[in-house]
Amino acid sequence: MLFVKKYLLAILVGCGILLFTSFSNTFPDRPETGFWAMEGTLVTHYFEDKTDSLSGPELFELQDKNGLPIWFGRHIFKDVCISGECKMIRLWLFWDGAGNYLGMQVPEEEPLTKSDHTEFEPEDYEKLENILGDTSSILKTLKQEDLIIVPDSIDPYEVDGYTAATQPTLAEVVVKDAVYTCHTLWHTVYGPVQAEIFRILENNLNNEFLSKMFESKKPQYISWAIKSVENHPEYHAGFYPEIMEYISSENPALANQALGYFRSELLEDTAIQLQLVQKMEDADTDMSIKYEILWKFIGFGDIHQNAVADLLKLFAGQKIGVGAYNLILRLVSPGHIHENEQIAQLLTQLSEDENGYVRNLTKRKLDEK
Structure with missing residues (x-):
């Protein structure tokens, strides 16, 4: 019996050594x-x-x-x-x-x-x-x-x-x-x-962690932060101005992601509409992004008169081209012209523009009222 025990012990020790080595x-x-x-x-x-x-x-x-x-x-x-x-x-x-x-x-x-x-x-x-x-x-x-x-x-x-x-x-x-x-x-x-890494990051999500991710200046980290704010609307008020800044990013993917964050339901906020118009005035904003903002406005439809007036001023100040003006006019409603004196004055001025294409577009819009 003692021999058997010693034999078993030797086997167990040997297995243990093999397991440890492995x-x-x-x-x-x-x-x-x-x-x-x-x-x-x-x-x-x-x-x-x-x-x-x-x-x-x-x-x-x-x-x-x-x-x-x-x-x-x-x-x-x-x-x-x-x-x-x-x-x-x-x-x-x-x-x-x-x-x-x-x-x-x-x-x-x-x-x-x-x-x-x-x-x-x-x-x-x-x-x-x-x-x-x-x-x-x-x-x-x-x-x-x-x-x-x-x-x-x-x-x-x-x-x-x-x-x-x-x-x-x-x-x-x-x-x-x-x-x-x-x-x-x-x-x-x-x-x-x-998947486990994403779970760990999700568990870290709070205002402080989001701030650090934005402050990192690393595109991948900023992209994660934008996505996280999008998935957790409770962080929108605190971080949407930060996201707005990245619309002018030199990184095209990041700029498009930042603009894509501002979905139709967020455009109901007039302050966001006005800030998007300001991004169009920003010289650092890529022209394709400026057009994307206009199409986003057109898709939403109900653009505040102050945003429309600011867009017309952009064109009148030669800060945006004729092609964009055609899109801007699609945002001008008869109500805007009737209720907002600044919009009416800008359109009257542009109806006498030296560019015949601009004159004709503007007169057609004024005739709608």
Whole structure:
């Protein structure tokens, strides 16, 4: 009996050593270079990812001195082949403080490999970075079985990335001979980890955190803040003037997002109408955005007479072109002309403009009353 106990104890100790060794190999020490060399305060979040039990259970967050997230990172350790016979990949994936893909860090001693087990070249890593940064990648809607063409001579249950060919339509959008790696990592970047980051950010949402995100001057952070205010109307009064400023942003995507924030229901506020007209007067506002503001007004329809008067003054002062004037006149109602003396005077003045096109447009509008 004593022998049996000693035998069982030896087995348990051996298993424990194997488990410890396996755990140590799976969750290595954090590197001291790259993203990990950045200064800040490290916060550890634990979450259960049932779709990826081999990767690290920790989601790390690096915060700056103001408590704003610099990045989120997770250690990834997983198989990228259907057959299970391919080499495991190990790397760190990082997201920025708004949950967007930021980059990856691959151990020098364990480079990524292709289906023929050759190592990634620098240009392969560069292409992979571009793939992972593409939120609308074709990989988004594809399953693993959609990635390859299996020859009739091969048993589908024994297929791997070497014996099967990549779908021709994917050849230009994935790293050559690494379609499984591209697909797996893309879905890792935009899977449960990103959802968890969004949840963490949502839990941080308050006036102070929103202010810090706007003050960061980082387009991705500002975009997150605008989206958050849009989803939480209780923050509108405090932050819509901030959003209004970004209509003049040099970043086209941010300018369009800021303008898109001001939906029809918000245009019922006359103060917002007047501020949007002021953005049209701003020399920094892109001309296409100025036209978008006019179309937004036209879509809304009921524009306050003071906003209409300000728009007419913009044109009379030659701060906006003739094409825009045609749209402005669509906002002028007979009621505006009858009730607002300033609008009537401006139109009378423009009906005598030296430009025949302007004269004719204006006279037709005056005849409507």
